[in-house]
Amino acid sequence: MSWERDGHVWISPQTGARWVPTIGLEVHAQLSTKTKLFCGCEVSFGAPPNTHTCPVCTGQPGALPVLNEAVLELAVRAALALGADVARETHFDRKNYFYCDLPKNFQTSQYDHPFCSGGGIELSSGVFVRLNRIHMEEDAGKTMHTEAGSLVDLNRAGVPLIESVTEADLSSPEDAYEYLTRFREILQFAGVSTADMEKGELRCDVNVSVRPEGEEGLRTKVEVKNLNSFRHVQSSLEHEIPRQVAAYEAEGAGAVVQETRLWDPDREETRTMRVKEGESDYRYFPCPDLPELHLTEELIESQRALLPELPKERRARYQSELGLSEYDAGVLTGSRATADYFEEAAERSGDPKATANWVSNELLRALGAGEVKAASLAELSFRPSDLSLVIQKAASGELHSKGARELVRECLRTGEGVEETIQSLGLDEVIDDSQLEAWCEEALEANPRVRDEVLAGNAKALGACIGPVMKASGGKADPKRITEVLKGLIEGSS
Amino acid sequence: MNAPFEGLDATGLRDAICAGQRGVRETTAACLDAIEASQDTLGAFLTIERESALARAEELERSDAEPGPLHGVPVAIKANLCWEGHETNCASRLLEGWRAPYSATSVERLLAAGAVPVGVTNMDEFAMGSSGENSAFGPARNPWDTTRIPGGSSSGSAVAVAARLVPLALGSDTGGSVRQPAALCGVYGYKPTYGRVSRYGLVAFGSSLDQVSPFVTSARDLALCMSVIGGHDPRDSTSLELDAPSAALRGEVALTGLKVGVPKEHFPPELDKGTRAACEAALARLEERGCELVEVSLPHASYAIPTYYVVATAEASSNLARFDGVAYGQRVDGDGSLNSMFAATRAAGFGDEVKRRILIGTYALSAGYQDEWYGRATRARTLLRRDYEAAFERCDVIAAPTSPTVAFPLGERTEDPVSMYLADILTVSASLAGLPAVSAPAGFAAPADDPTKSLPVGLQLTGPHACDERVIEVAGLLESTSDDHLKTPSGGAA
Structure with a gap:
């Protein structure tokens, strides 16, 4: 059954009725600190289980939390990057619930006085997605359920997170995808999170409801979890929206219940995880082990000063000042590492357009194709100075375009320098x-x-x-x- | 019984050892023997650490290092203070066998000062109780009359010092858990200003109230002990940024002109006659020496008990959530599900009083009831604090009985939790206000149930915030007016 869409309106193939989805997102992002939120344990990914733990993050009796000041700095910078208002007075609360990978059986989080509110992200459609709030909290550990029983790894317990909650301002799966892309790039550009979903540094839950076009008020919302990539977020919505519409059309009002559903990417469907019976009572109260936080003007201004030019501004500048196309500007601001690499090489070479072509056609292509072992351009041994040298040699005629391309690929492959590679490839051969x-x-x-x-x-x-x-x-x-x-x-x- | 140190206080014992009059090993061994001999009648200790104590004594004797301020002094540690490698079970079945993986700051500081910990003392389970009878391992008994309670929750530490088994023991005071048993056992018990001694490694009960607190037999030992265990600790975020109180009584407070505030609310009509008489006699001795007695008022004193039992239980319900059988302590498997394991573990591991307080605290924090209970208690706490601030505009210290009665018989109140809670009626106010308070020996009185007996009475001296030295000095002045502090029970070792 195919669903025709008219903008944000979904047209039921059964009845031809017009339905509108309302979507909100909750995103957890891990802050890039060296150590955990309340203890000195190193934040690590992929280390052997329970090797980065101490009395504090394993919740040993008598252990007490001490705030890692670096968390406050990054959290404030994230808030500023998202255009949010930073509270001057805030505190941590305890969120009480029992689970085996939550060592103290409470999560130190923030409840009624989060450290910031407001802010948001403008989408390309012009829609402004408002942020309701952002708060700081500690991560829980990880539970692995095995045949032999459940195993708990507390390396992740106590890792600093910010949880951001949007207003229900999104109205399509594409909006959700774009919001997340923008959100991630802002955090990355601001240097507050590497936001790598594969490492669990960015986690997203979706809230979605549907209603007939023109109906006042919102209908029952459903929470969708287990979304391991932005594509999953989009796909899950593409399936959850028609599911809800079909349910209403088949069974009428009340057909959709408030529940948490899991996205199954293999079967491409959501299925019930648990039905909510009223609100959970987390018995929040101010954490008595931590003093109230006073976020000073000095702290806020020092973080504002560290805010780099954000992707939206960079894209605009690449087009207006460097004469790049909208497409190229978008590609080059895909990550902070790419943008920083491009800017350095362009400045050295004096030719932004050529630099843009080289970065997107050769370097990003090689990275995407896995031809080089690097997570980003920042890790390449082929530095912006190397690229600008090649560009200059090509411009002066020392290298023709085919030779230059061959040279760059060889440099990327071997990690050797430009001059050495010119020699080894015989590009400097003397002509009779x-x-x-x-x-x-x-x-x-x-x-x-x-x-x-x-x-x-x-x-x-x-x-x-x-x-x-x-x-x-x-x-x-x-x-x-x-x-x-x-x-x-x-x-x-x- | 043996007299392991012939009635010397910690200061005297340290001096005798440093003067070469006694050996550390000899003292330690005598101490251990006396403890073992007392166990059947007093039950002050949960574990006697003979081996580690003798090894440490030998090490201290061999060491060439400058002797510390507690060089060779045997000390006892309450079972809720982490002592690395030793069982720290909080007198609970749930933590039976749990050896602390690290030491509390206060324990570390005692060790660094040259003290020799000889064992872990009995207590009310998780520090919840006023008689010592809530220990899962049987009650400690009052050395003045072993048919009576020694007070609680730091029952074993009070008994150990009162019976002169050790000259110094650490306890913890949340609502009177050191001052009340000190009063009932005829020794000094001192609750410092909240934040003056690190809570790191003290198994939390009511985090905003808990303070590590010592028992000793002389006012000068209070100063000595506070100089060792006091002072800022970066591992406790609620630790005050103040140096440890000075090691000696500085004599800066003169009796002449000292204004001693007497709050009428702490001399209620239902106060035991004998206790009232002993306290009034102590006040009269102070007046004779030139103090001015000033009537002061704590208008919100009647709210202290309900406020305390809401705040402390709310915090406890969260603090004790971690005892779930996952990472440490005893585990009882349920029907195979995680929640049933949590429930079975806690049902089997916690005693009735602990369960009662967890339930009260959980209720006080529940959605819909939180403002009515926890919120109101927090506001009442502010009123109590202001009462003290106003009173201290008129006086230098406040004096009142520590306990409304002398020691009561074992079993008398175990079926009536509220009458047990009222044992704290005179101590919880200083806890809620975070103020320094000492219970000093102040004569003897007959219990209401047996006019033939004579049991210790304690006078509580409370000072303004952070004025720990002043409180200790006034205790020293009171000490000079009588020899009450030198009297020892026949059931003791001296």
Whole structure:
């Protein structure tokens, strides 16, 4: 059954009725601190279980939390990057519930006085997705259910998170995807989170309801979990929205119950995880082990000063100042590492357009294709200075485009420097003089006016012949030597 | 019984050892022998750590290092203070066999000062109780009359010091758990200003009230002990940024002109006649020496007990959630589900009083009831604090009985929790206000149930916030007016 859509409206194939979804997102992002929120344990991914733990993060009797100040700094910077208002007075609360990977059976979180409120992200459609709040909290551990029983790894327990909750301002799966993309890039550009979903550094839950177009008020919302990528968020909504509509159309009001559903990416469906029976009572109260937090102007301003230019502003500048296309500007701001790499190389080479082409056509392609072992351009041994050198050599004719591409790929493959690679690829091979003379004669014959102009005293006119000779030599000829040969030929013939 | 240190206080014992008059090993061994001999009648200790104590004594004797302020002094540790490698079971079945993986700051500081911990003392389970009878391992008994309770919750530490088994023991005071048993056993019990001694490693009961608190037999030992265990600790975020109180009584407070506030609310009509008479006699001795007695008022004193039992139980319900059988302590499997394991573990592991308080605290924090209970208690606490601030504008210290009665018979109140809670009626106010308060020996009185007996009475001296030195000094002045503090029970070792 295919669903026709008219903008944000979904048209039921059964009845032709028009339905509108309302979507809100809850996103947990891990802050990039070296140590955990309340103890000195290192934040690590993939370490052997329970090797980054201490009395505090394992909830040993008598252990007490001490706030990692770096968390406050990053949290405040994230809030500023998202345009939110930072509270001056805030505190941590305890959220009480029992689970085996929550060592104290309460999570230190924030309840009625989160450290910030407001802010949001504008989508390309012009829709502004408002943030209701952002708060700080500690992560729980990880439970692995095995045949032999459940195993708990507390390496992740106590890792600092910010949880952000949007208003229900999103109205399509595509909106949700775009919001998450923008959200992630803002956190990455601000340097507050690496936000790698595969490492669980970014986690997202979706709340979605549907209602007939024009109906006042919202219908019952359903929470969807187990969304391990932005694509899953989008796909789950593409299936959950029609499911709810179909349920209402088949069974009428009350067909959708308030519940938590799990997305099954293999079967491409959501299914019931648990039905909510009223609100959970987490018995929040201010954590008596931690003093009230006073977020000073000094802290806030110091973080504001550290805010880099964010992707939206960079995209605008790349188009207006560097003359790049909207598409290129978008590609180059896909991550902070890419944008920073591009900007450094462009400044060194003096040619933003060529740099943009090289970064997107060669470097990002190689990264995407797994041809280099690097998570981002920041990890390449081929530095922006190397790229600008290649661009300059290509521009001067020292390398022709094919040779330059070959050079870059070889550098990426071997990790060797530009000059060494030019030698190893033989791009610096000396051209036999008689061959060079023959190409020069051909060039002069093709441009008869050059001879006359040079003889009339305009040595610069030689330039018109250098390019064709370079081209004929496959980029290997030395432009200086070409000049000498051309001069010799002109003078010898006069 | 043996007299392991002939009635010396910690200061005297340390001096004798440093003067070469006694050996550390000899003292430690005598101490251990006396403890073992007392166990059947007094039950002050849960574990006697003979081996580690003797090893440490030997190490101290061999060491060339400058002797510490508690060099060679045997000390006892309440079973809710983590002592690395030793069983810290909080007198609970649930933690039976649990050896602390780290030491509390206060224990570390005692060790660094040269003290020799000889054992872990009995207590009311998780520090919940006023008689010592809530220990899962049987009650400690009052050395003045072993048919009576020693008070609680730090029952074993009070008994150990009163019976002169050790000159110094650590307890913890949440609502009177050191001051009340000190009064009932005729020794000094001192609750510092909240934050003056680190709570790191003290198994939490009511986090905003708990303070590690010592028992000793002289006012000068209070100063000595506080100089060792006091002072800022970066591992406790509620620790005050103050140095430890000074090691000696500085004599800066003069009796002449000292204004001693007498709050009428703490001399209620239902106060035991004998207790009232002993306290009034102690006040008269102070007046004779030049103190001025000033009537002050704590208008909200009647709210203290309900406020305390809401705040402390609310915090306890969250603090004790971690005892779930997952990572430490005893586990009882349920029907195979996680929740049934939690329930079975806690049902089997906790005693009735602990369960009662967890239930009260859970209720007080529940949605819909939180403001009525926890919220109102928090506001009442502020009123009590202001009462004290106003009173201290008129006086230097406040004096009142520590306990409304002398020690009552074992079993008398175990079936009536509210009458048990009222044993704390005179101590909880200083706890809620976070103020320093000492219970000092102040004579003897006959219990209401047996006019033939004579049992210790304690006078409580409370000072303004952070004025710990002043309180200890006034205790020293009171000490100089009588020899009450030198009297020892026949059931004891001296």
